[in-house]
Amino acid sequence: MTAAQGARRVVAVEAKQSAGGTLLRRIALHGTLVILMIVWLIPTVGLFVNSFRPPQDINSSGWWTALFPPENLSLDAYASVLEGTDIASGFVNSLFITIPATIIPIFVAAFAAYAFSWMNFPGRNLLFVAVVGLLVVPLQTTFIPILQTMAGFGITGEFLSVWLAHTGYGLPFAIYLLRNFMGSLPREVFESAYIDGASPVTAFFRLALPMSVPAIAALAIFQFLFVWNDLLVAFVYLGAVRPENLPMTVQIANLVNQFGGGIELLGPAAFISMALPLVVFFALQRYFVRGITGGAVKG
Amino acid sequence: MDPRLGTALIVLFGVPAVIVGYIYATEVLLRGAPERLKPRVRPWLWLAPALLFLFFFLVWPTILTIARSFQGQLAGNWVGLDNYAWFFTSGEALVSLRNSLMWVVFLTLFTVGLGLIVAVLVDRVRYESVAKSVIFVPLAISMTAAGVIWRYMFEYQSPGSPQTGTLNGILTTFGVGPISFLQTQTLGLNTLFLILVMTWMWTGFAMVIISAALKGISVELLEAARVDGATEWNVFRHIVFPLLLPTIAVVSTTIVITALKTFDIVYVMTNGNYGTDVIASRMIKESFTFGQLGRGSALAVILLLAIIPIMGVNINRFRAQEAIR
Numbered sequence: 001m002t003a004a005q006g007a008r009r010v011v012a013v014e015a016k017q018s019a020g021g022t023l024l025r026r027i028a029l030h031g032t033l034v035i036l037m038i039v040w041l042i043p044t045v046g047l048f049v050n051s052f053r054p055p056q057d058i059n060s061s062g063w064w065t066a067l068f069p070p071e072n073l074s075l076d077a078y079a080s081v082l083e084g085t086d087i088a089s090g091f092v093n094s095l096f097i098t099i100p101a102t103i104i105p106i107f108v109a110a111f112a113a114y115a116f117s118w119m120n121f122p123g124r125n126l127l128f129v130a131v132v133g134l135l136v137v138p139l140q141t142t143f144i145p146i147l148q149t150m151a152g153f154g155i156t157g158e159f160l161s162v163w164l165a166h167t168g169y170g171l172p173f174a175i176y177l178l179r180n181f182m183g184s185l186p187r188e189v190f191e192s193a194y195i196d197g198a199s200p201v202t203a204f205f206r207l208a209l210p211m212s213v214p215a216i217a218a219l220a221i222f223q224f225l226f227v228w229n230d231l232l233v234a235f236v237y238l239g240a241v242r243p244e245n246l247p248m249t250v251q252i253a254n255l256v257n258q259f260g261g262g263i264e265l266l267g268p269a270a271f272i273s274m275a276l277p278l279v280v281f282f283a284l285q286r287y288f289v290r291g292i293t294g295g296a297v298k299g
Numbered sequence: 300m301d302p303r304l305g306t307a308l309i310v311l312f313g314v315p316a317v318i319v320g321y322i323y324a325t326e327v328l329l330r331g332a333p334e335r336l337k338p339r340v341r342p343w344l345w346l347a348p349a350l351l352f353l354f355f356f357l358v359w360p361t362i363l364t365i366a367r368s369f370q371g372q373l374a375g376n377w378v379g380l381d382n383y384a385w386f387f388t389s390g391e392a393l394v395s396l397r398n399s400l401m402w403v404v405f406l407t408l409f410t411v412g413l414g415l416i417v418a419v420l421v422d423r424v425r426y427e428s429v430a431k432s433v434i435f436v437p438l439a440i441s442m443t444a445a446g447v448i449w450r451y452m453f454e455y456q457s458p459g460s461p462q463t464g465t466l467n468g469i470l471t472t473f474g475v476g477p478i479s480f481l482q483t484q485t486l487g488l489n490t491l492f493l494i495l496v497m498t499w500m501w502t503g504f505a506m507v508i509i510s511a512a513l514k515g516i517s518v519e520l521l522e523a524a525r526v527d528g529a530t531e532w533n534v535f536r537h538i539v540f541p542l543l544l545p546t547i548a549v550v551s552t553t554i555v556i557t558a559l560k561t562f563d564i565v566y567v568m569t570n571g572n573y574g575t576d577v578i579a580s581r582m583i584k585e586s587f588t589f590g591q592l593g594r595g596s597a598l599a600v601i602l603l604l605a606i607i608p609i610m611g612v613n614i615n616r617f618r619a620q621e622a623i624r
Contacts, residue, residue, distance in 0.1 A: 029420060029423060029424065030424065032420060033417075033420055033421065033424060033430055036417065036430075036434070037430055037433045037434070040433050040434050040437070040499065041433060042452075042465060043448045043449060043451070043452050043465070043499065044436075044437075044440075044448055046448070046451045046452065046465050047447060047448045047451055050451055058463065059463065060461065060463070061461050061463060062461065062462060062463050062464070062465065062468040063451065063463075063465070064465075064468065096306055096307070096310055099310050099311070100310050100314045103314060103315055103318075104314060104318060107315070107318040107319070108318065108348045108349050108352060109349060111322060111345045111346070111348060111349065112345065112346050112348075112349035112350075114345060115341075115342045115345035115346050116346075119338070119341060119342040119345065120338070120342075121339070121342040121343070124342075127346075131349075131353060134353060134357045134358070135556075137357050137361055137603065137606075138559065138560050138579070138599065138602045138603060138606060139560065140560070140562070140579050140582050140583070140598075140599045140602060141360060141361050141364045141599040141600070141602065141603050142356060142357060142360035142361065142364070143360075143586070144360075144363075144364060144367060144586060144592055144595065144596060145359065145360040145363035145364060145367070146355075146356060146360050149355075159306065163314075164352070164356070165356060167352055167356075168352040168353065168355060168356025168357060169356060169357075171349055171352055171353055172353070172357070175349060199326060200326070200341065200345075201322055201323060201326045204322070225438075225439055228441065229440070229441030229442065229443075229444075230441075231441070231442060231443055231562075231563045231566070231567075232562055232563065232583075236587075248443075249441050249442075249443045250443075252441075252443045252444065252447065253443045253446075253566065253567050266447045266450070267447065269447075270443070270444040270447040270448065271444075273441055273443070273444050274439075274440050274441070274444050277439045277440070277441070278436065278439055278440075280439075281436070281439040282432075
């Protein structure tokens, strides 16, 4: 397998060198890509530069004027965001919301995915198709009835409400992804484990779970990004009842909607909220493509 | 900080313990059961948590919302199809319908088109992973942060005063504009500018998946075509593109659903003002700002109806995939 991949790689690199051909073509290729990369970076760079500028500068001149030569750049805005606003507590709230809302659906989905791939029961495929079909239910359809039920239990505004909600909303995708991956594990491994007298619980925790790490990592990234970046679910289930539990996204959105004062706080707040997802993304990036395309694309 | 410490402990230890404990508990429970019954009961015990969550958070609310959409502002006041009649006669609701259609068409065209182009181009250069990361990173940013980032792109100052927005800064250098991007309602142009923000975010998604499919195409096949004298364009048009079509269909489906569900970008950047409302943002407004739960529910049902054909396509695809397995 590795030898074949190595051969493929050599062919691919040779193709990379020969493709493009004429000089003109190569200029067009690299030119297009470099321009696209610059276009993709500029919006973020603009905010980044502005996050170091004082408010009167932000309001009177473009961010690019502060670059050549660099002038009036400081960390003041970051300091006042951390001290003067609720963003710091919002960051902690975001963590409290995101960690369980990532762990719970992964476990619940892994149990279901294991049952769907390695246990026999009537209606197995039909049920799986139905679960995957739920992928497309718009979240908006569900808010009002769930809100009423949760109010009945008295948990609106509590972290528990968003943990449960994100688990429910994340499950169809999580089950789909994990079942695709677990279903492709070699059958013999499980058969020999059962012959040796292992219970399904042992086979699950000792075999299926460790072997599914790439898919679980990809799922963890997706679910983490989805929950950390979520505005709507937190806004609906926490917003009205317990504003002190709101995550960063809602608090930043509120800064944005208050036109006028505090505009210099937006940039630092946005960058503080971006830091963790970017770290998670770059740390787990290599699992990403392998995990999502494991079932769909056989290369 | 004290109550938070308690929450943190629950978060880190309590939650995983409960979940893992559940599966062990089912095995203990099954120990007493007759041997013949075990394989029949066990799958349902493993599926139970997932099915409970799905039923409570997706299936049951959908049924209730459909019922609520036939009631007025007060629950229990049955009004038949009034809420739907309102949707198709109210100017504001129709604007949100038009905008949602624009989102579906243009977001899909832009992201899939650009994603395909980038995936094909980066395949030919050595800085592939750097280029891919640059294009992909916006997807890791929250829509709120993206909204903040793009405020500084679209910002508008009256003509004559120095422009603070990047785009107007560029335009005025060339003696054009300035343009008030998000207030220009002609032809729904401001909605188109909002779609550009989502394009910036989601092109990376399309690119990563199309690129993975591209790597699956046999290099020898392409080389054979090139040796036979096919031009690069012909290789792409007649070999690469047809082989990528199933993947492009999957990506397009995902993006169409994303476009229909769009809420955050609109909420953060314009709050639906200047005629930029989409169905999802209108739904939130009607339900939570105006207390019109009947109308809000009708909007949600309309969203669901729009997505059903796509669900049909998806289910067919999964069936086909299952058949191959």
